[in-house]
Amino acid sequence: EAGVAQSPRYKIIEKRQSVAFWCNPISGHATLYWYQQILGQGPKLLIQFQNNGVVDDSQLPKDRFSAERLKGVDSTLKIQPAKLEDSAVYLCASSSRGQGPFNEQFFGPGTRLTVL
């Protein structure tokens, strides 16, 4: 089966600009996650969707970050305006078992964002 797709793979922008990332999860996976991974750290959950509803966005900086998952399939994550500290890899993951505890996550390759 096809894996989780993300685009673009790399993005360089200047601070205060806007940027958007796209994710296509594995077909049939109800749960979709966006993580931020700063260099040298583990992934930090930004937002989790169950179908097209938000389950957890407690660590999403809502003054500048937004995400949507229309029709419960693809998702976009937007940053507006970007700050230097947003430089990171943005990972998308999906899983098939909803909110259950035994939910192996499948990750995309990530988008590396550099903010100058």
Place this chain on the structure above:
Amino acid sequence: SQQGEEDPQALSIQEGENATMNCSYKTSINNLQWYRQNSGRGLVHLILIRSNEREKHSGRLRVTLDTSKKSSSLLITASRAADTASYFCATVPNSGGYQKVTFGIGTKLQVIP
């Protein structure tokens, strides 16, 4: 904040040797998962161990869990150069309702050919 803390943060071994990584956590868990991340790639799920399990094997991987010490270890036997990657533990808390996976900061493993 990250619940899991891996130890060591970096490890360098010769090919053929065994590599052991440890993960400590603070709160009660439902399960603990280990993931691998190759440079520039996404994470790949390796193994999941439930709170009522003490040891689990998958190929050259052996995971142990000690809930009394709130710690887990990942052992890679007969390491290969291809095992060079960062390894993360991820914990799922033992709480009702929504259960969030929280990742540690990782152990960077280098296997020298």
